[in-house]
Amino acid sequence: MRFFEYESRRMVELAGIPVTEYGFCTTAADARAAAEKIGGPVVIKSQVLTGGRMKAGGVQFADTSEEAERHAADILELEINGQMPRGVLVDPKAEVKQEYYAGVVWDGTRKQPLMLFSDMGGIDIEEVAEKHPDHVGRGHLSNLLPVSDFEAKQVVAAAGVSGSQLNQATGVLARLGRLFRERDMTLAEINPLAELEDGSFVALDAHMEMEDEAKGRQKALLEKALEIAAEDTREPYEPSEFERNVSEIDSADHRGVIQGRDHGFTGNLGLVIGAGGGSLTLTDAVRSQGGRPANYSEIGGNPSVAKACGLARQVLLKEGVEKIAVMMSIVSNTRVDIVARGVIKACLELDKDPGETIAIFRIPGAWEEEGEKILERYGVEYCDRSVSMWEAAGRAVQKIQG
Amino acid sequence: MSILLNKDFTFIVQGITGREAVNLTKECLDYGSKVVGGVTPGRKGREVHGVPVFDTVEQAIERHGDPVDGSVVTVPPAFTKDAVFEAIENGIKLIVVVTERIPRRDVAEMVELAGMRGARIIGPNCLGVIVPEVCKMGGIGGPAKDAAKAYARGPVGVMSRSGGMTTEISSSLSAAGLGVSTAVSIGGDAIIGSTYAELMPLFEADEQTDAIVIYTEPGGRMEAQLGEWVRENDSRLPIVAFMAGKFMDDEEMKGMSFGHAGTIVEGKEDTAAEKIARLEAAAITVVERIDEIPDAVKGKLGVAA
Numbered sequence: 001m002r003f004f005e006y007e008s009r010r011m012v013e014l015a016g017i018p019v020t021e022y023g024f025c026t027t028a029a030d031a032r033a034a035a036e037k038i039g040g041p042v043v044i045k046s047q048v049l050t051g052g053r054m055k056a057g058g059v060q061f062a063d064t065s066e067e068a069e070r071h072a073a074d075i076l077e078l079e080i081n082g083q084m085p086r087g088v089l090v091d092p093k094a095e096v097k098q099e100y101y102a103g104v105v106w107d108g109t110r111k112q113p114l115m116l117f118s119d120m121g122g123i124d125i126e127e128v129a130e131k132h133p134d135h136v137g138r139g140h141l142s143n144l145l146p147v148s149d150f151e152a153k154q155v156v157a158a159a160g161v162s163g164s165q166l167n168q169a170t171g172v173l174a175r176l177g178r179l180f181r182e183r184d185m186t187l188a189e190i191n192p193l194a195e196l197e198d199g200s201f202v203a204l205d206a207h208m209e210m211e212d213e214a215k216g217r218q219k220a221l222l223e224k225a226l227e228i229a230a231e232d233t234r235e236p237y238e239p240s241e242f243e244r245n246v247s248e249i250d251s252a253d254h255r256g257v258i259q260g261r262d263h264g265f266t267g268n269l270g271l272v273i274g275a276g277g278g279s280l281t282l283t284d285a286v287r288s289q290g291g292r293p294a295n296y297s298e299i300g301g302n303p304s305v306a307k308a309c310g311l312a313r314q315v316l317l318k319e320g321v322e323k324i325a326v327m328m329s330i331v332s333n334t335r336v337d338i339v340a341r342g343v344i345k346a347c348l349e350l351d352k353d354p355g356e357t358i359a360i361f362r363i364p365g366a367w368e369e370e371g372e373k374i375l376e377r378y379g380v381e382y383c384d385r386s387v388s389m390w391e392a393a394g395r396a397v398q399k400i401q402g
Numbered sequence: 403m404s405i406l407l408n409k410d411f412t413f414i415v416q417g418i419t420g421r422e423a424v425n426l427t428k429e430c431l432d433y434g435s436k437v438v439g440g441v442t443p444g445r446k447g448r449e450v451h452g453v454p455v456f457d458t459v460e461q462a463i464e465r466h467g468d469p470v471d472g473s474v475v476t477v478p479p480a481f482t483k484d485a486v487f488e489a490i491e492n493g494i495k496l497i498v499v500v501t502e503r504i505p506r507r508d509v510a511e512m513v514e515l516a517g518m519r520g521a522r523i524i525g526p527n528c529l530g531v532i533v534p535e536v537c538k539m540g541g542i543g544g545p546a547k548d549a550a551k552a553y554a555r556g557p558v559g560v561m562s563r564s565g566g567m568t569t570e571i572s573s574s575l576s577a578a579g580l581g582v583s584t585a586v587s588i589g590g591d592a593i594i595g596s597t598y599a600e601l602m603p604l605f606e607a608d609e610q611t612d613a614i615v616i617y618t619e620p621g622g623r624m625e626a627q628l629g630e631w632v633r634e635n636d637s638r639l640p641i642v643a644f645m646a647g648k649f650m651d652d653e654e655m656k657g658m659s660f661g662h663a664g665t666i667v668e669g670k671e672d673t674a675a676e677k678i679a680r681l682e683a684a685a686i687t688v689v690e691r692i693d694e695i696p697d698a699v700k701g702k703l704g705v706a707a
Contacts, residue, residue, distance in 0.1 A: 106506060108622050111513050111593050143510040144518075184505050213479070213663070214505040236657045264654035276590060276661030277564020280619055280646035281692055287649055288690070296660065300566070329570035330552060332544020333425075366548060385573055388693030 001210045001234050004047045006089050007226050008206035012190060014225060015179040017172050018202045020094060026087040031072030034090035035065040041093040044071045049234065050081040058085070061093060094204060098165075099192035101125050102173045104141075104180040113141040115177055117155045117169065121192035135159055147177040168201045169193070183221060184214030237263055242295065242318055249310035256303025256334070258311040260295055262318065267292025269359070269400050270315035270324035272308075272343060275300030278329035278389070285393035286325070291400065294321045302334045308342025309349070316350055316357070323359040325396035330385055336363045336371035344378050355379030359399040362392035404533035404584045405559070405604040405611070406496060406524075411537050413472035413496075414439040414462050416485045418450050422500075422541070423476045427451050430474075432546035433538040438466045441485075459492040472496035474530065474540050482526070483508040490521050498540045499525035499595065503663070509593045516595065523595025527662065529565030529587040534576075542587050543569050556581015558699055559605040559639075561598050562617035563590050563624075563662065567646070571617055571695060578696035580705075583611040590619070590662025597624045599631035606637060613699050614641040618677065619665045620650045625677040629684035640702035641686040642695055648674040 003011070006024040013019045023034030024047070035042045046058030053059055058080050060071035072088045099121035107114040117137045120128045129136045137158030139151055152174035156166050172193060180188040187209040194204045210218060222228045239247070246260030271293050273282045279298045286293050295318060299311055315324055326343050328334070340361065347354040361375055364385035375382045383392055417423050418440025428451045430437050439462035440455045442448075448455040456462040463470050473489040475482060475497060482501045489497050490512075497516070504526050516523050524531060530540015534553040542565065543549030552569045554576035562568040565587040572582045586601060588594055598616055605611045618625055625643075632641065650660060651673045659666035667673050678688045689698050700706070 106510075106593070108593055108624070109597075109627050111510050113510075143507070143514040181507060184507055186506065211505050211507075213503050214507070217480070217505070261658075261660075263658070264652060275564075275566050276665075277562070277567035277617065277619065277646055278570070280564075280650075280661050280665070281567065281644075284646060284648045285692070298661065329564075329566040330573055331566070332548050332569065333541070366544060386577070388574065388691075389570070390691045390693045 001212055001215060002049050003208045003210070004049065004086055005045065005205060005207070006047055006087070007228070008208040009203065010226060011179065011183065011208055011221075012203045012206045015175045017175050017190070018200065020092050020202050020204065022089055022091045024087055024089055025072065028069045028073035028076065031088055031090050032065045032069035035062065035068035038090065038092045042068050043091045043093050044068055044075055045089045045091065046075045046078060046080060046085040047087045047089055048080045048083045048085050050083055053080050056080045091204070094194055094202065095197045096192070096194045097197050098195040100169060100195065101128070101191045102169070102176055102193045103187075103189040103191065104177055104185070105187055107140060110140055112143055113177065113180055115139045115141060115152060115155045115173060117159045117161075117173055119159050119161050121194075125191065141177055141181070147174055147181065149174045152177060164199060165195060168195070172201055184211045184218055185209060186211050242314055245314050246297070246311060249307060249314070253304055253307050256301040256307050257298065258303060258307055259298040260311060260314060261297070262295040265293050265295050266320070267294045268320050268322045269396060270294045270318060270321040271297050272299060272312050272315055272324055272326045274298050274328045274334070281329070281389055282327050282393055285390045286397060289394045289397045291393065291397035294318050299328070299339065300331070300334055303338070303342070305338055305342045305345065308339045309345040312343040312346035313349060316346060316352065323357055323396070323400050325359045325393065326361045326363065327389065327392050327396070328363040329389065331363060331365035333366065335367040336365055337367045337374060339363055340371040340374045344374065344380070359396040360392050362387060362389070403608050403610045404536060405601070405608050406531050406584060406586070407533045407537040407539055409536050410436070411471050411539070412436045412438045412466065412468070413474060413539055414441060414459065414470055415453070416441045416459065416473055416475045416489065417477035418442055418453065418455055419445050419448065420476060424450055426474065426476065426541045427453055429541065429545050429549070430538050433549055435537045435539060438462070438470060459488045459494070463492055470494055472498065472539060474498045474500060476500040479504045483512055486512040486523065487515060490515050490519050495521045497521060497523050497595070498528065498530045499523060499589070500528065500530065500540060502527040502591075504591070506591070506593050509591065513593065513595050524586060525589040525595060527591045528589035529568065531584065531586050533584050534582050540587070542585065552576060553585065554581040557583060557610060557612035557703070559583050559608070559611040559614045560585035561588055561601055561614065562586070563588060563619050563664070564617055564646070567617045570692070571615055571644070574693065574696055575615065575699065578700070580696060580699055583608060590664055592622060592664035598628040599624070602628070602631055602635070602637065605639060606635070611639065613702055614639050615695055615699060616641065616643045618643060618645050619647045619662065620667050620674050620677065621659070621665045621672050623671060626671070626680045629680045629686065632684045632686065642698045642702065643681050643686050643688045644692055644695060645674050645678055645688060651675055
């Protein structure tokens with residue numbers, strides 16, 4: 001789950017890291033009031049969940065509150081990478097002496113959080129790491145021991161920082177490390193971390209992402225401190241009608257799991273496929289053989305007839321879908337006959353001939369003999385494990401292309 | 403031989419009274435595995451298919467009388483870390499974590515403690531390990547008769563990020579007359595207990611294993627790590643890899659996870675194309691089609707296709 005800058009800053013603040021007196025506003029009038037309160041030059045920043053807002057004109061500077069109001073009005077109407085802003089952040093324009101970078105990410109190979117620090121802040125850390133490796137300090141954190149200040153200090157020192165800056169930065173990075181762990185972050189970045197003319201350090205921008213699996217136990221932070229509504233799931237795009245319907249059918253019945261996606265798919269061959277790895281393999285197999293999938297789906301965990309039927313029905317109702325392919329890798333838990341019943345029922349309910357509509361049925365495994373009997377009765381072409389997933393996908397593609 | 407399991411291997415099931423766990427216990431017993439106890443707090447005194455249930459791992463081990471080799475953990479995500487810690491702190495050395503949707507921090511903590519105690523974790527979000535005709539630990543392959551149909555003994559070690567595809571691939575290897583030495587469903591999360599590279603030394607030392615097949619997906623650095631291991635260790639084992647989810651390299655699929663929590667393209671390193679390049683740079687054969695795997699293995703072993 002990705003956070004807006006104003007939320008990320010709030011988290012940083014809660015962790016005891018200094019931030020500027022920023023204001024989050026959803027109207028231009030509020031932005032003007034916030035600028036008046038700050039009483040000097042300000043920065044107006046679009047609050048979107050995407051990068052590149054500077055380039056897009058989503059960050060503007062203002063010397064007066066009138067100017068701040070005008071910029072806020074413009075930015076609030078400005079779409080960036082397909083997103084309308086949630087609001088604007090009004091921030092005092094800081095007198096920056098030096099910009100730093102502080103971040104914590106997961107190192108999947110070491111299976112530990114990795115702290116990063118650089119005295120070249122304000123730009124992309126990957127670029128700094130590539131061009132100026134001696135300006136980047138790195139250090140892993142134990143998952144079991146508490147985060148100690150010295151660990152952060154070593155990382156700051158490794159970036160070539162000393163003096164009072166080292167002591168200031170150490171406190172910030174150690175707190176960021178603790179925040180990362182305690183709040184189940186997958187990314188916690190302060191960039192830039194600014195050293196002001198008076199020598200103090202403040203976070204001028206922050207980027208946080210939280211693990212979706214941990215949202216339940218971070219409820220207090222999300223709902224109380226950040227006031228994020230439970231239904232505000234921050235998907236990278238708006239779910240389609242198909243996606244919403246499938247998800248509704250899935251949650252109505254605890255038996256088995258179905259999932260449907262159609263973002264980015266526009267073909268004529270509907271896919272009722274499973275499970276995780278099988279769906280990935282089969283979607284590729286259809287595409288590689290010239291087929292055009294209408295959707296991606298997952299079915300598994302021994303769904304009921306109603307659930308299998310529900311998924312097939314939603315796929316068949318999608319615009320442009322001519323036939324469906326029902327395919328899975330060998331199943332041991334999911335019953336073949338139940339899926340067969342479900343997909344045939346979907347065809348019949350929509351007045352479609354199952355033998356014509358189901359291009360291929362390839363689900364080998366538990367209760368396959370029973371499944372075959374049902375499929376035969378309705379004239380549906382099926383195959384067993386001796387026909388590979390690739391070949392089954394190929395047959396489906398051939399049928400739809402005639 | 404085999405890796406991880408053998409015919410005398412004993413294990414318990416934590417969360418044994420859950421619906422899935424009851425099935426899994428029966429499947430393992432039917433396959434010939436030695437399930438010596440189960441744990442569900444508050445359910446001491448019950449039995450699941452003849453397996454005694456205890457409140458604690460300590461009690462289960464005490465009743466067994468000898469050290470227990472492994473544990474299959476299938477408890478809800480919020481309780482998984484504690485269950486795995488309990489297994490590790492009671493001296494269990496191989497833990498299969500079936501549970502999915504466990505926060506990464508918890509997984510990382512389990513893995514670090516396991517490392518400190520000399521224990522190994524397989525998973526989470528996996529179906530377990532099977533040594534054909536010898537022992538099955540977890541739901542891998544399903545009921546004993548289905549597992550027997552898909553898994554024949556042979557020279558190929560299988561590692562897969564997808565539980566279902568472990569069986570699909572093993573079945574095709576068995577049907578082609580090759581068979582499997584040990585198949586490991588390593589799990590589909592971003593952080594897992596044992597990666598390809600971390601299991602390779604075991605296969606390398608296993609006399610029965612002559613070749614490796616891996617099933618892999620976009621997301622993470624696990625394939626790059628395998629490539630590095632193969633090059634650094636001058637491995638004797640030829641490897642055939644299959645990469646699923648190539649469609650995820652499309653720009654519009656960026657940031658979306660498909661199939662498994664760890665299967666997501668965020669940066670360049672996560673893409674299928676990048677991973678295939680890394681594997682091929684380490685002389686690992688990456689087949690385009692899933693049905694090309696058996697012949698590719700035969701080619702590597704010098705067996706007629």
